[in-house]
Amino acid sequence: MFEIVFLGTSASAPSVQRGLTSQVVLRGEHRFLIDAGEGTQRQILKSGLGFKRLDRILITHGHLDHILGLGGLISTFVRWETMDKILIAGGKSALDRIRDLLFGVVLKGKYPPVEITFQDLESGVIFEEDDFTVTAFPVYHRTPDCFGFVFEEFSRRPFLPEKAKALKIPPGAWRGELVNGNPVTLPDGRRIDPEMVLGEMQAGIKLVHVGDAGRTDNLVEFAQGADALVIEATYLETEKDLAEQFGHLTANQAGELAKEAGVGTLLLTHISRRYREDQVLEEARAVFPEVYVARDFDRFQVKRGECVKV
Template identity: 40%
Template sequence: MQITFLGTSSGVPTRSRNVSSIALQLPQRAETWLFDCGEGTQHQILRSDIRISQISRIFITHMHGDHIYGLMGLLSSIGLAGNPTRIDVYGPPKLDDYLRACGRYSQTHFSYPVKVHTVEPGVVFEDAEYVVSCEALTHRVPAFGYRVSEKDRPGRFNVEQAEALGIPSGPLYGRLKRGEVVTLPDGRQINGADLCGEVQIGRKFVYCTDTIYCDSAVELARDADVLVHEATFAHQDAELAYQRLHSTSTMAAQVALNAGVQQLIMTHFSPRYAPGNAIALEDLLTEARAIFPNTLMAQDFYTHEIPRRRPAALTASRRPPSPSRR
């Protein structure tokens, strides 16, 4: 599981940063899930290692243009890139109306099914491996943060030990792999948990933008491995953040600290902090790390691998290396 930042600017693109979009790659499924799709996202995809043909789900946080203006173009291109079975798009009310209006006035017709799901707080998608949930954030329009939780996996089943105990192969192995207690034909009871290694703890990825600091963001991010949170403004510009309902670097860090996450990655930066200005983006990183040391600052095309946590290391904390441009 890894995330690639396709756009890290807020409001408008700059020469070095496009507007909001993040790709979550699931290599074991040959799938990519996209979070937000600002203008130019498909061009960013072409400059990355993301395969447009593997995009299967798109999650939109809210209806502001810097998060959705690239969606219609991308959906159109996906149809030309291959023959997808279906694309599921999740987002706030009016998203379906928006896409229908775009299609109607541009005379665009998809060659494959596009299913739009209107989200509300709670679970929005679940299968055998993942649960995706959302919570309402605090912004000028209805906005949602998303949490992707990978389900825990049983540890490796020790076939050699099972054979040494004289357990016949077949359906019993499947039950033991699931950790069940089984009774053998000779009357012995075997606990499957004793024959399995450590449980593989599922990874948790949370994406929160646009929002000012709010309790729902903290609850959504609880114990996440990686929290991606907007940090539009520096702490000195907190008044602007309150006026526009965006977060400062210190608000993002406070969410991470209160939620007990492992890693914070800030994104969605105002262009006002360009090189040469009184406040630079490095200052936002310094502000955040003063509150939450395990903080990184995203840049376009930065890819971050979300590692599995070992059970013994669930509460470990370490300072991560700074990202470098790929």
């Protein structure tokens, strides 16, 4: 299971209800902060997540509504020394801007007591953990080097407890070995092959995050079959010309992408103050029924074939 907590869901400028873009993806002890618009550190505190282990920051692109919060956040991290090191991963132009913000202003003249590493993103796997990967892919927007992120569990063959029961396999390490694909010999001398207790190969749970985007045709392959797709919906079709001009999407385009890519649930964010939430929802829902317009502090659990708001 992956979880995503929305910390800020507004486009360009904050509103009374919505902070600027930021979200945290969680899996077990792993946490990834995606973007950090102005005000993100307070949103983290308000959400109850706290700063612990929030040491991997992924940046979709370098627009100010996605990065300005890094100034305050890193300043606090450095003063409190809550972690030993911080990794900031983003496209080259985003990282250039972030370095200017951090080393030209926030940390100017100081030697930070926390190790800050910048990872220049290219398409491909960024992190490979025990049972999932995080992959970056290119996104077209109004600025160069924009990236989206796929969080995906490894495919696996599920352990079938009813078969294990029928074979009278006792609880213990044997089950773990079989799940890992290794044959075992039980205390009674019987040899059990993994084939006997494992089901068909299943794709892992997949959560796809796209920040700001100006087109969708190049995103279908990456969003394909995602259990949940997070993407912007800054405009409505009535102002499609503005969406195009500023390299953003309409709710309808986001819905069409979700349909074409066969995703489970669509989570819309980067919501403009010019519309009511229900207008955005309605427009997307007309093409793709399983859709939410995320609000600040919404938390979703992404499981196989379902995405549940908790």
